[in-house]
Amino acid sequence: MGVAIDIALAHLKGRKRQTAVSVAGVAMGVGFFVAVGSLMEGSQQDFISTLINAAPHITVKDEFRDPPLQPVERLYPGAAIRIDGLKPKDEIRGIRRARARVAALDARAGLDAAPTLRGQVVMRYGAKDVSATLIGIEPDRERRVSQIESDLTAGDLESLHTAANGVILGSGLVRKLGVRVGETLATTAPTGVRLLMKVVGTFHTGAVAVDSFQAYALLKKVQVLQDRPNVINEIRVKVDDIYAARSIARSIEAQFGYKTESWEEANEDLLEVLVIRNAILYSVVTAILIVAGFGIFNIISTVTFEKARDIAILKSLGFLEHDVRGIFLGQGFVVGLCGAIIGWALGFALIGVLGSIEFEIEAFTQRSGLPLYYGPFYYAVAGVLAIVSAMLAAYVPAQRASRLNPVDIIRGAA
Amino acid sequence: MTAPTIEARKVTRVLPGEVPVTLVREADVTIQAGELVAVRGPSGSGKSSLLYLLGLLDRPTTGTILIEGRETERMDQDDLAEIRLERLGFVFQFHFLLPEFSVIKNVQIPMRRLGRLSNGDMRTRAMSLIAALGLEAERDKYPDQLSGGQRQRAAIARALANDPSIILADEPTGNLDSKNGAIVFDIFTRLAREEGRTVVTVTHDPTLAARCDREIRIVDGRVGVS
Numbered sequence: 156m157g158v159a160i161d162i163a164l165a166h167l168k169g170r171k172r173q174t175a176v177s178v179a180g181v182a183m184g185v186g187f188f189v190a191v192g193s194l195m196e197g198s199q200q201d202f203i204s205t206l207i208n209a210a211p212h213i214t215v216k217d218e219f220r221d222p223p224l225q226p227v228e229r230l231y232p233g234a235a236i237r238i239d240g241l242k243p244k245d246e247i248r249g250i251r252r253a254r255a256r257v258a259a260l261d262a263r264a265g266l267d268a269a270p271t272l273r274g275q276v277v278m279r280y281g282a283k284d285v286s287a288t289l290i291g292i293e294p295d296r297e298r299r300v301s302q303i304e305s306d307l308t309a310g311d312l313e314s315l316h317t318a319a320n321g322v323i324l325g326s327g328l329v330r331k332l333g334v335r336v337g338e339t340l341a342t343t344a345p346t347g348v349r350l351l352m353k354v355v356g357t358f359h360t361g362a363v364a365v366d367s368f369q370a371y372a373l374l375k376k377v378q379v380l381q382d383r384p385n386v387i388n389e390i391r392v393k394v395d396d397i398y399a400a401r402s403i404a405r406s407i408e409a410q411f412g413y414k415t416e417s418w419e420e421a422n423e424d425l426l427e428v429l430v431i432r433n434a435i436l437y438s439v440v441t442a443i444l445i446v447a448g449f450g451i452f453n454i455i456s457t458v459t460f461e462k463a464r465d466i467a468i469l470k471s472l473g474f475l476e477h478d479v480r481g482i483f484l485g486q487g488f489v490v491g492l493c494g495a496i497i498g499w500a501l502g503f504a505l506i507g508v509l510g511s512i513e514f515e516i517e518a519f520t521q522r523s524g525l526p527l528y529y530g531p532f533y534y535a536v537a538g539v540l541a542i543v544s545a546m547l548a549a550y551v552p553a554q555r556a557s558r559l560n561p562v563d564i565i566r567g568a569a
Numbered sequence: 570m571t572a573p574t575i576e577a578r579k580v581t582r583v584l585p586g587e588v589p590v591t592l593v594r595e596a597d598v599t600i601q602a603g604e605l606v607a608v609r610g611p612s613g614s615g616k617s618s619l620l621y622l623l624g625l626l627d628r629p630t631t632g633t634i635l636i637e638g639r640e641t642e643r644m645d646q647d648d649l650a651e652i653r654l655e656r657l658g659f660v661f662q663f664h665f666l667l668p669e670f671s672v673i674k675n676v677q678i679p680m681r682r683l684g685r686l687s688n689g690d691m692r693t694r695a696m697s698l699i700a701a702l703g704l705e706a707e708r709d710k711y712p713d714q715l716s717g718g719q720r721q722r723a724a725i726a727r728a729l730a731n732d733p734s735i736i737l738a739d740e741p742t743g744n745l746d747s748k749n750g751a752i753v754f755d756i757f758t759r760l761a762r763e764e765g766r767t768v769v770t771v772t773h774d775p776t777l778a779a780r781c782d783r784e785i786r787i788v789d790g791r792v793g794v795s
Contacts, residue, residue, distance in 0.1 A: 158681035165669035468665040471626055472679045472727075473654025475647050562627045565661060565739075566617070 159478055162469075163485035166458055177454050178494045180447035181545060185498020185537040188440040190505035192533030194525060195436050199429055201526035206422050208302050209362035211391035213404045214421070215260075217250050218414040249386035250413060257296075257390055260407070265395040269296035270387040272377045278370070280332040280340040287328055289342065289370050290389075291377025300393040303358060303371065309336045310356025315373050321355035327367025329357050346382040444537075444544055451490055452548040455483055459556035467561035480557035487549025491542035498541065499534055572638030574735060574767045575600040575623050580632035582618055592618040594790040595632070600769060602734070605761035607778035608771045610787040616771045617739050619787060623769060624657055624737040625649045637734070654683055658728030662740040664720040666712040672723045673699060673708045679730035698726040702756065718749030725756060736760060738770040742777065754780060 167174045227236055250256065253270055260268035272291040277284055294312040298304045304312055308326065315321040322342070324334070334340055336354050343349045352372065360366055378384055392407070394400050400417035408415035419426065459466070466479055506527055513524050577598040584590040592615045600606055608616045621627040622634060625641060633642040636652055644652075653659075666675045676695040680686055686694065699708055702722040712720055721741060728736060738757070742750030754777050761768045761782075770781070778784050786793050 158678060161681075162667070162669075162678075165667070169669050464665055465667055468661075468667070470650070471624075471653065471659045471661075472682065473650045473652075473657075473731075474682060475650045477647075478682070562618075562621050565621075565626075 159481045160485055163482045163489065166462065166482070167486055167489060170454075170458070173454050173457075174490065177447075177450050177490045178497065180450040181444070181491060181494020181541050182497035182501055184440070184444035184447040185495050185541050186501030186505055187443055188537040188540070189499065189502025189533045190509060191436055191440050192536070193502075193506050193528045194509060195433055196528035196530075196533070197526040199433070200528065202425075202429070205361045206425065207397055207418050209360040209365045210418060210421065211301055212394045212397055212400045212418050213392035213407065214416050215250065215256075215390035215392065215407060215411065216414045216416060217248050217388035219412065220408075220414045249383065249388050250390065250411075253387035253390065256411060257387075260390065260392055266403070267296075267299045267393045269293060269300040269391050270374070271297070271389045271391055272374055272381065272383065272387055273389050274344060274377065274381045274383075276342050276344050276370075276380065278328070278332060278340050278342050280334045280338070283332050285328065285331045287324075287370050288368055289322075289344075289372055289377055289380070291374035292371050293374050297371075297391070300391045302360070306358040306360050308357050308359050310354075312356070314355035315371070318353045318355050320350050320352040320376055321372060322352040323356040323358060323371040324354060325366040325369050326357055326359040327363065328370060329354075331367065342380065344380045344382070346380070348380050348382055350376065350380055352376075441540075444540055447494070447541075448544040448548040451487055451545050452552065454490075455487055455549045456552040458486065459483055459552045459559075462556075463559060463564050466556055466559050467564035470559075470561040471565075476557040479559075480553045483553035483556050484546055484549050487545045487553070488542065490549075491545025494545070495538040495541040498537060502534065502537070571602070572635070573599045574602045574604075574637055575769065576635040577619075577623060577629075578633050578635070580619075580622055580629040580634060582615075582622060582627065583630045591790055593622060593629075593787075593792075596622075596787075596790075596792040598623065598785060598792060600767060602767050603761055603765045604767055604769075604783070605758060605781045606767075606769045607781040607784045608769065608787060609773065609775075609778050609784055612773070614787045615790040616787050618790075619785075619792070620737055620739050620769065620771050624659060624735075625653055626659075654679065655731055656733050656735055658731075658733040658736045660721070660724055660728050660736065660738040660741045662743040664712065664717075664724040666720060666723055666727070668712050671709045671711055672704060672715070672726075675712075675723060676727045676730055679727065683731050695726075695730070698729055699723075702726045718745055718752065721745060721749070721753060722756070725753070729760075734766055736766055736768045736770075738768070740771055740773070742772065742774065750774070750777065 225236075225238060227238070257268045257270045260266050270293065274289060275286060276289045277286050292303075294315055298312060303323075307323070310323065312323075315323065322340075324332070332340065334354055336357060339351050339353050341349060342352050358366070378386060394403055397418070401419050404415045404417035404420065469479060506529070509525050510527050575598065577596050580593060580596045580598075581591065582593040584592060596619060598619070608620060610616045618627070622629055625634065625636070633640060635641065636656060641649060641652070666672075667678065670678070673692070673695050676698055677691050680691045680694065696705075696708070699705060702725060704719060704722055704726065707715055707719055707723070712723070715723065721744070736757070742753050745753065757768045757770060758780065760766045772778055
């Protein structure tokens with residue numbers, strides 16, 4: 156009803172300062188919600204994509220989740236069993252029938268697979284001894300399965316074939332060793348085998364766990380180093396649909412029996428931290444909006460109190476309870492709407508400021524500047540929240556105003 | 570014979586509470602169309618309470634009110650509001666104009682709520698009401714820029730906005746000097762005699778009451794007619 160809106164606006168204009176304060180409160184809530192949302196979404200997307208790309212989507216490991224049952228445990232499943240003098244078998248481990256299995260996985264639609272041998276080594280350059288994980292790869296297959304090629308900052312994968320014992324180091328390792336491309340370092344495995352390896356390339360993924368601890372060499376060389384001829388202890392798999400990784404990993408594990416880890420499982424603790432972080436940040440910005448809502452509740456309550464005589468008159472003129480309630484709900488709506496629009500502008504400006512900050516951080520990932528999300532989602536959510544909370548805040552005082560008894564007020568005023 | 574414009578039958582209003590107060594006791598009132606009626610009584614006698622009951626602003630505890638023959642006992646708040654909007658006009662002792670609106674906008678508010686006229690017609694009607702009450706020059710002024718007498722006349726113009734058949738006034742001259750009070754009563758007389766509206770006014774002023782067609786006396790909530 157037009158006249159109700161006129162009266163609502165007249166009330167708001169009649170107390171400009173208080174209206175401005177309420178609007179400012181909502182605007183702050185919306186602005187910070189948008190900015191924090193942008194930062195949260197941006198950093199989350201950036202974080203996850205770095206994690207995803209730093210390692211294979213799925214890794215089939217030379218391990219079993221649960222130790223296999225002893226024969227007697229299998230024969231008598233419900234029994235109480237005690238076995239004395241058990242010793243672990245000393246096998247040259249490795250994934251059985253690895254080649255066949257790699258081929259089988261590769262044949263599946265949406266999957267690419269590559270075999271690797273992974274083992275611990277100590278690299279020595281000059282006076283420095285640095286322990287690292289050396290991964291033996293077949294470059295032709297590996298480049299289909301990981302981003303190693305695009306992560307190279309110097310050298311290329313092919314040099315692994317041409318150099319006698321080529322090795323590609325992560326940027327962190329390079330720093331720790333103080334070595335440069337073209338130079339030679341000594342690599343020793345726990346088996347005692349020692350190889351002189353030439354640095355033919357370096358890579359940088361942004362994930363510290365990878366850049367500071369991993370190196371790549373030819374599969375054959377690493378098999379020599381680890382004294383495990385023809386052994387493969389890891390199958391690395393790339394999937395087309397990264398969010399299906401977990402279920403695909405489970406199906407592979409069901410098929411092969413070996414522990415198969417998806418990127419989600421491998422990073423579960425980090426992802427959990429994300430969930431907690433998001434919960435905290437959302438709670439804080441929502442709290443800001445709730446506080447703004449309290450401000451609106453306060454101002455609308457005050458207005459209904461001060462305007463009691465006007466309400467009595469309107470009722471005597473024939474305005475319904477519904478009309479009176481609409482006048483005060485309308486004020487809540489206007490404050491929410493104006494606050495939302497100003498808040499959007501504020502949020503936009505804040506994002507601009509955040510985007511212009513430059514700095515280097517190195518925690519789980521390394522980057523310069525803040526990753527931000529520029530889409531409309533958080534603007535929309537903040538706008539809706541602002542208007543809804545403004546109207547909720549206005550509802551109770553509006554309802555009370557609509558129930559005021561005109562006779563009581565008029566009696567009291569005379 | 571047409572139904573009386575306003576009728577009260579055995580109307581009682583008790584204010585609930587720890588010690589209930591009876592404001593109006595078994596009042597029987599009959600007012601015909603076009604009458605100019607004064608409601609008089611000592612302070613606290615219940616005259617305003619009776620007026621609010623007749624004007625459907627308050628509901629009787631027992632008894633019933635009829636407006637133009639219509640029973641209001643079983644009506645809900647929204648129905649009563651509709652009658653107030655279309656058939657009744659209130660004038661109070663204090664003008665109670667909405668302070669954020671000019672005189673002409675105040676007068677238009679009931680019309681806008683009724684929603685029957687176009688914007689142009691509403692403005693025309695408002696202007697003629699304002700002129701009839703001698704307020705053309707004050708048309709665009711705000712209530713705080715008017716004198717007491719001007720405000721009261723603006724309130725009367727507003728009460729007439731939807732062409733009500735009944736005007737109810739609660740001590741309309743109580744805050745005015747005798748000159749302005751006389752002007753207001755002239756207006757009421759004109760509304761009743763020349764325009765055929767029913768005017769019921771609470772007043773404690775005997776000279777003004779004498780100008781009315783008749784007087785309803787009320788003492789301690791009991792009505793006796795003179």
